[in-house]
Amino acid sequence: MNRRGGALATLLALWLAACANTPPETSVVHVLQPGENLYRLSRYYGVSVEDIRAANHIADVTGIPVGTRLVIPQAGRAAAPSTSLAAYEPSAPRVYDARAAGLDFAWPLHGTLSSRFGWRGLSHHDGIDISARRGTPVHAAEAGRVIYSGWLGSYGRIVIVKHVGPWSTVYAHNQRNLVGEGDFVERGDVLAEVGATGNASGPHVHFEVRRDRTPQDPLGYLP
Secondary structure, eight states: OOOHHHHHHHHHHHHHHSSSSSOOOEEEEEEEETTOOOHHHHHTTOOOHHHHHHTTTTTTTOOOOOEEEEEEOOOOSSSSSSSSSSSSSOOOHHHHHHHHOOOOOOSSSEEEEEEEEEHHHHHHHEEEEEEEOOOOOEOSOOOOEEEEEEEEEGOEEEEEEEEEEEEEEEEEESSSEOTTTOOOOOOTEEEEEOOSSSOSSSEEEEEEEEETEEOGGGGOOOO
């Protein structure tokens, strides 16, 4: 999951660099405190876990000693916090940001929630998995423009839709994509069919909500 999350982050980064006015890159040095982990640092600074791992050459995310100085690349905040991030969970402000932009995400299909967002052993699951019969239509969660439709490593056949502001949604492991890059879609339009391409044990859609390159918990945005 880390490898495919990194590939997707790179793809989104290339698009953002070409199409958006981004602030200057800022690196922050964060000294790891008791109870902190890369996931909480990722949420606080607005940087993906994979980017933090790569910048610090971390092989085992569970074995980082307290007191380690970590470089946070392209940090969304200019300084480290004055207190520990051990209990930091900023879900509510992110949801408000999306709604303030006029976005109202819908479920991409009716199915069974088979895997949630968060850590799974040593890797981070950047979205949710919704199991359904092969060939079930996958719908756009919101209106936007298709910025990628094709194959992306372990994601298999994937569609990425760019919405208003910094928001994007991801639909992966598709059996067949039904839209192409540059297409504009409305909320509810069919994007693809459920499949099991890439690294998938059975038919399902892997669904992500991203703010810039940072994955958010989709369950915080869905009705």
